[in-house]
Amino acid sequence: MSRKWKRTLLAWTLLAPLVVLILFPFAVMTITALKPQAEVLNPTWWPSELRLRNFADMWVATNFGQALMNSLYASGIATVGAILVSIPAAYAMSRFRFAGRGLVRQFLLVSQMLSPIVLVVGLFRLMASLGLVESVSAVGLVYMAFNIAFTVWMLQSYFDTVPKDLEEAAWMEGAGRAETLRRVFLPLVTPAIAVTAIFTFINAWNEFVIALTLLRRQESYTLPIQVFSLVAGRYTVEWHHVMGATLVATLPVAILFAWLQRYLVRGLALGAVK
Template sequence: MTPKLKRTVIAWLLLAPLIVVTIFPFAVMFLTAVKPRTEVLTPAWWPSEFRWSNFADMWVATGFGQALLNSLYVSALATIGAILISVPAAYAMSRFRFAGYGAFRQFLLISQMISPIVLVLGLFRLMAAWGLVESTTALGFIYMAFNVAFTVWMLQSYFDT
């Protein structure tokens, strides 16, 4: 056995348990998802029949389609908004030195250290006053605001190179 083959075999022997531990929960989740309802809580590992209709039933019964669209909308709004705001700010910080440059960078860094949960009560009261409590657009703007500081910080590093 060559040294390279020996190293490969040893690496696979060491990685195999890790792969099994990583994949096992996904396999259990998948097998449970395709089982008939009567078999979900039984100790049998393998389903008596594969019910692919469970996925369609879940999609309709839980309103998953609308929830997915809401998530995509909020994510797109937050991402696009954060980039549109952050690119000019990061470019200006990268190319120009202005009064308060260091303080602004410190502000960006410190704002990332604040836990968002601290702001929840104030944000809820603000959104309630504006009538936006159950608005996906308001949620997108909140996510965008939380991500602007990080995006400016990362894009400034990119523009500096």
């Protein structure tokens, strides 16, 4: 056996337990979602019949389509809004020197330690006074606000890696600050923006407390609240629907990762080199 194959075999031997550990919950979800309802709680690994129609029944019975669109909408607002606001802010933090700059950096870091649940009562009163309870758009804006500190911190560290010589060369060609940001910085830090957008989207996609507080009608539910409603307060829980909904809810994030994985690797490497 060649040296390369020995290294490959050793690597897979070491990684196999980790792969099994990661995939095991997804295997349980998939098999439970495909079981007949009568066999869901049976201590058997493989069902007597694979029922693909469970997913179609779940989609109708749980109003899954509306919850999926609400989550995509709120997470899209949070991701796009946070990135648009954070790019000029991160550029200013990276390139300008001003009084209190260190304080602002520390504030951005400390604000990440605050859980949304600490602010949820005041946030609800504010949204109620503005008439924005039950608004998916408002939930998306709140997600954006909670993610801006994170996105500014991430992008500012990536902007620091762009050599100042490139910026000065653009100035010598007559470019202003805005044009330099658009023509020099953005093409160079596209992988970093993609990485930041991925994490922002995931944060918004998985958020539970704010959505539970501000959304009361089923038509407004996001996916975490919709899945939670299938379990909370139920005398009998249809676990095949719960597992089917949970499994399908992971697909958008998995697709996003698969689509942007090349940017993810490049972006992480970019932030490691200065």
